[in-house]
Amino acid sequence: MESYLFYIVGTIAVLAAVYLIFERNPVFCALYLIQTMVCIAVLYILLEAQFIAAVQMIVYAGAIMVLFLFVIMLLNIKGDEESKRSFPFRKIPAILMGIGLLTVICIILKSKLLQGKQDVYTVAHIESLGNTQLIGNLLFTDYLLPFEITSILLFVAAIGAIMLAKRKL
Amino acid sequence: MINYLPILILFIVAVGFAVTNVALSAVLGRQKPGVEKLSPYECGIEPIGSARERFSVKFYLIAMLFVIFDIEVIFLYPWAVAFKSLKVFGFVEMVIFIGILFICYFYIWKRGGLEWD
């Protein structure tokens, strides 16, 4: 049953992503992106990663996409305005960059760089302790430094946001 | 996994309910469209220009600050769950984390990021 669900949700996610690329109206694009994000959250649930699924929903689908929508509405680009400004031959660098990105993704997937060691973390072990509890324990012991650095990263982001939005400094 | 099945059922019921609701009035209500009736409401006067004007950058800033603080809140959830087993060590860590964010918060405040004028 899980594999069926995976194929259904995965197809919806990919279709939404394709629609996102070919849609002209930016507001609709944002909606398709939200749809993709929610589908990815469901995929995380299928992987038994409930906490990550919730984070995916809250941060990506709930917070970042609100920001995207605001920006789209703030800039309020009209279709004709946009086509006037765009420079010719823009498709060539786009295709080149796309191919480059695809190659990088393929190399990384092939090299198993992203595969962590399984260690004691079998599905049964995670189930017994609880997903969030386990992440909490690991994040605040083994991965303490990255966590603390995150707060500085957030600080930098806040400075950037203020600089962007303020007219008088 | 099986625990998420009832959520799916509820979701289907809710969507079905909402779609029926919206569809019902389109079917049952009688339609008598007119030019006046279909124009956007603007207190009785002729609508001036498009409604989709650009709006204040303040809202954009609020959305950005929301993303930043939302990520912070996300970090607090696993911490709160594991708090009992982390004990004093976990508390000190979070004091540092929240401390840095407090500095960040007061920076935003002093820079006028929270002002509405």
Next chain:
Amino acid sequence: MNKELFIFIIIASVKVLLVFGAVQFMVIAMIWLERKIMAHMQVRLGPMRVGPHGLLQPIADGIKLLFKEDIIPQKASKFLFILAPIMTVVPALVTFAVIPFGDTITIFGRSIDLVITDINVGFLYVFAVSSLGIYGIVMAGWASNNKYSLLGGIRSSAQMISYELTLGLSLIGVVMLTGSLSLVDVVNEQSTLWNIVMQPLGFFIYAASAIAEVNRCPFDLPEAETELVAGYHTEYSSMKFATFFMAEYANMISVSAIAVTFFLGGWQGPFLPPVVWFMIKLSACLFFFIWIRSTYPRLRYDQLMYFGWKFLLPLSLLNILITGLIMVIKG
């Protein structure tokens, strides 16, 4: 399909339909009660004509709205205009999936938990779903192509995201005490002592944020009649309007149910059956909403933002630190 799974699905479906029906009934009851209670607080009678003491008024309103003309403004984005009420009401209704409304009962030798589903990230689920509720409102505002609607939608979403932060932060104290994100565990933990005793500040922050999150008075800026006509649903008519209305009430019920679960001991209580206790507490919270509405005037938008960002946000961070400190000292 094996037999166990089939029975599981049947039980789940029955629970879903029961909860769904109960929520619908409560929405209808709330519409009547709100008008009636507000009227009596303002020394009026309220609806009296339809049925005894106007009891059938919400049904009459529903039937009226059902047969009203369904207007879609010419300049509106038709698809989004229709989608927006659906996107608002679905998250409001789906939240109820993780809220425990009673103890485990035994029917036909089969023990059934009185909660649609108990997932170990229940708390995060509530926030994930409620954070999607914003899109319906933004979309409604944008799709209408009406100045008041857009202003209302943008205002509303900025308000909702601001107070979503403090809403999440206010409950972290409870999570620290419980050590679990499952709502069933949170209720079980409170068998001896309600969390409101341990977390009075958290409850205050939650109450203030929840009222703002569901756009109720005194934080009902998005639909401030005196300046924005009706906010994001200015252009909506017939059942689409009713759907927005329903979403607002369903949201009110869901935040009240979460308040009951996290702070007021959930279904725990002596003598009476658990479900009755849950309903009593829920009704008390809902009454509180109406009471607040008829007591306080509306805030100005800058006051609203100041209150959220300059007062509630540092206060809720402080609440977490204090809770942590006390727990560390106690050991």
